[in-house]
Amino acid sequence: MNSKEFIYFRKKLNKTQKQMAQLLGTSLKAIHSYEQGWRSVPPSAERQMFFLVSKIAENRKRRKPCWAIKKCSPDQKANCPAWEFKAGNLCWFINGTICEGSVQKNWKEKMKICRSCEVFPTYFRVTATDQVLDIINRSKKGVNTATLMKKTGFDRQKVRNILQRTYKQGEIKRADRGIYIGVK
Numbered sequence: 001m002n003s004k005e006f007i008y009f010r011k012k013l014n015k016t017q018k019q020m021a022q023l024l025g026t027s028l029k030a031i032h033s034y035e036q037g038w039r040s041v042p043p044s045a046e047r048q049m050f051f052l053v054s055k056i057a058e059n060r061k062r063r064k065p066c067w068a069i070k071k072c073s074p075d076q077k078a079n080c081p082a083w084e085f086k087a088g089n090l091c092w093f094i095n096g097t098i099c100e101g102s103v104q105k106n107w108k109e110k111m112k113i114c115r116s117c118e119v120f121p122t123y124f125r126v127t128a129t130d131q132v133l134d135i136i137n138r139s140k141k142g143v144n145t146a147t148l149m150k151k152t153g154f155d156r157q158k159v160r161n162i163l164q165r166t167y168k169q170g171e172i173k174r175a176d177r178g179i180y181i182g183v184k
Contacts, residue, residue, distance in 0.1 A: 001046040003037040009049050009124075010035075011134060013056070024048055043107040051093055054123045066091040066119045070099075092120050128154060132162045133171060137182035142175035 001009075010020050010031075017035070021028045024045045033039035041049075065088020067077055077083040080098050082091040091097050092114040095107070099117065104110040114120045131152050136143050148159045163180060166172045175181045 001041040001049065003035050003041075006034050006041050006049070008131070008134070009053050011138065013049075013052055023052070046111070047093065047107065050124065051090075054090070054093070063089055063122055065089060069119050070117075089123075092117075092123075128152070128158065129162050129166065132159065133166060133182070136172055136180050139181065142179035142181040144178050144180075 010017070013020070013023075015023060017031045018028055021031045024031075026045065030039065034041045034045070065082075065086075066072075067080070067083055067088055072080065072083070076098055081094050081096045082088055085094070087094060091099070092111075095110065096103050097110075099110075100113050104113060132148055132154075135148060135151050145156060145159050145163070148154070148163075149156060152159070154162075163172070167174070167180070171183060172180045173183055
């Protein structure tokens with residue numbers, strides 16, 4: 001997990017840096033270091049962060065278990081801890097799963113495979129639209145295009161396309177000319 005992902009998921013959990021430190025059982029200084037990129041996010045913190053975010057995502061939408069998505073054979077299921085513990089929505093969290101034909105040696109190796117798997121992104125996909133909506137929804141007074149461009153790094157056209165689409169879908173509304181707020 002890199003610093004931008006850490007910040008994104010902390011904000012998705014609606015936690016301050018201090019609250020995140022308490023939740024992960026670490027210091028506020030460690031959280032600052034992760035977010036600045038001075039220290040890498042340790043596997044234990046990454047794992048817990050993903051778990052918490054998955055519980056939010058799980059409450060919004062019921063998903064198929066991993067073995068149904070991946071179309072695992074009966075032999076694969078028989079040897080897989082995700083199947084054994086009926087945790088097909090937490091396969092990425094459980095060590096010892098037999099994804100890609102073998103058990104991974106460590107968390108880093110496992111996450112490399114999980115990030116390219118079709119199951120993982122159903123919980124943790126960070127789309128451009130997600131990023132823009134998160135910024136808008138966190139703002140009480142509203143956000144303009146220039147601010148969205150600065151915070152996301154997207155060009156004007158991309159931001160405008162996202163704003164137009166989310167406005168039409170009723171996810172945001174105009175507070176004033178060029179100022180957008182979330183629909184609560």
